[in-house]
Amino acid sequence: MKTQKIGFIGGGNMATSLISGLIAAGHEPSSIWVSDINSEQLKSLAERLKVNVTASNETAVSEADVVVLAVKPQIMRDVAKQIAPAIQQRKPLVVSIAAGIGERSLSAWLGPDIAIVRCMPNTPALVLTGATALHANDKVGAEQRSMAENILRAVGIALWVKDEKELDAVTAVSGSGPAYYFLLMESMEKAAAELGLTEETARLLVLQTALGAAKIALESSETPELLRKRVTSPGGTTQRAIETFQQGGFEALVSKALHAARDRSVEMSNQPEFN
Numbered sequence: 402m403k404t405q406k407i408g409f410i411g412g413g414n415m416a417t418s419l420i421s422g423l424i425a426a427g428h429e430p431s432s433i434w435v436s437d438i439n440s441e442q443l444k445s446l447a448e449r450l451k452v453n454v455t456a457s458n459e460t461a462v463s464e465a466d467v468v469v470l471a472v473k474p475q476i477m478r479d480v481a482k483q484i485a486p487a488i489q490q491r492k493p494l495v496v497s498i499a500a501g502i503g504e505r506s507l508s509a510w511l512g513p514d515i516a517i518v519r520c521m522p523n524t525p526a527l528v529l530t531g532a533t534a535l536h537a538n539d540k541v542g543a544e545q546r547s548m549a550e551n552i553l554r555a556v557g558i559a560l561w562v563k564d565e566k567e568l569d570a571v572t573a574v575s576g577s578g579p580a581y582y583f584l585l586m587e588s589m590e591k592a593a594a595e596l597g598l599t600e601e602t603a604r605l606l607v608l609q610t611a612l613g614a615a616k617i618a619l620e621s622s623e624t625p626e627l628l629r630k631r632v633t634s635p636g637g638t639t640q641r642a643i644e645t646f647q648q649g650g651f652e653a654l655v656s657k658a659l660h661a662a663r664d665r666s667v668e669m670s671n672q673p674e675f676n
């Protein structure tokens with residue numbers, strides 16, 4: 402990958418996932434800058450990942466061709482306004498990973514004529530298995546599109562959506578999605594223990610089964626529905642379990658949860674502090 406200087410504003414969970422992924426994919430740690438208010442976090446990033454760290458957000462901007470905004474949505478306005486002069490001076494590509502913060506707000510805070518890519522990654526970026534959707538504003542040129550795409554592709558799959566509004570659905574599906582699978586793993590582990598398995602056995606079986614199911618679903622040309630039916634022998638154990646899920650309203654519950662997450666994303670983007 403062509404070495405771009407990347408400045409991360411905020412070095413928390415998601416930034417750490419992205420930086421670890423970028424380095425594992427061959428990106429030079431010396432071309433990455435991270436700023437954060439948390440000095441412990443910076444120390445740990447410098448020690449573990451050998452990236453450049455600074456307490457000054459402006460310094461991270463002034464070193465970068467691409468600035469990744471990776472602070473919590475609640476403080477994005479203050480941070481964006483703080484770095485706006487440095488952004489206006491350098492005019493880097495700005496990539497925001499914040500949930501619920503629209504390009505219109507970012508553009509208003511950062512000032513005119515800034516190329517902004519808004520994206521929604523997820524934490525499996527840490528293990529190079531991330532899923533990210535991106536959307537570009539009309540200031541982003543072809544080269545900048547591929548710069549943004551290259552950063553996110555380094556840590557998993559990256560795809561563009563046509564309409565920025567689609568990012569609310571993406572947040573509900575893949576942004577929050579890892580947590581849904583972890584919840585299922587937690588529940589299966591607890592149930593396995595109730596059935597008499599040791600904690601260690603339960604965990605290993607649950608995790609390997611999740612990995613196997615994901616792998617077979619990715620590698621097969623068949624739909625998850627068909628793959629499920631292949632496991633389900635008529636009158637057998639799987640059928641009994643699936644019927645139990647269905648009688649409990651599983652599909653409707655999943656749909657309700659994803660709608661709730663999507664609605665929360667829309668609600669967040671309409672909050673006064675996000676605009």
Ligand SMILES: NC(=O)C1=CN([C@@H]2O[C@H](COP(=O)(O)OP(=O)(O)OC[C@H]3O[C@@H](n4cnc5c(N)ncnc54)[C@H](OP(=O)(O)O)[C@@H]3O)[C@@H](O)[C@H]2O)C=CC1
Nearest residue numbers: 411412413414415437438439471472473474498499500522
């Ligand atoms: N977690 C996830 O699965 C996903 C998160 N996102 C988005 O990623 C963004 C970051 O989330 P996440 O990494 O989980 O959050 P974290 O809280 O882990 O990371 C944010 C970091 O920014 C630091 N920070 C706070 N104020 C400032 C400031 N003024 N200047 C610089 N740094 C500051 C925080 O320090 P301190 O802790 O001391 O406040 C923290 O280290 C959010 O906008 C979220 O919506 C997107 C996709 C998935």
Ligand SMILES: O=C(O)[C@@H]1CCC=N1
Nearest residue numbers: 500572575576577578
């Ligand atoms: O829970 C959240 O709001 C963020 C966005 C997607 C994952 N975490």
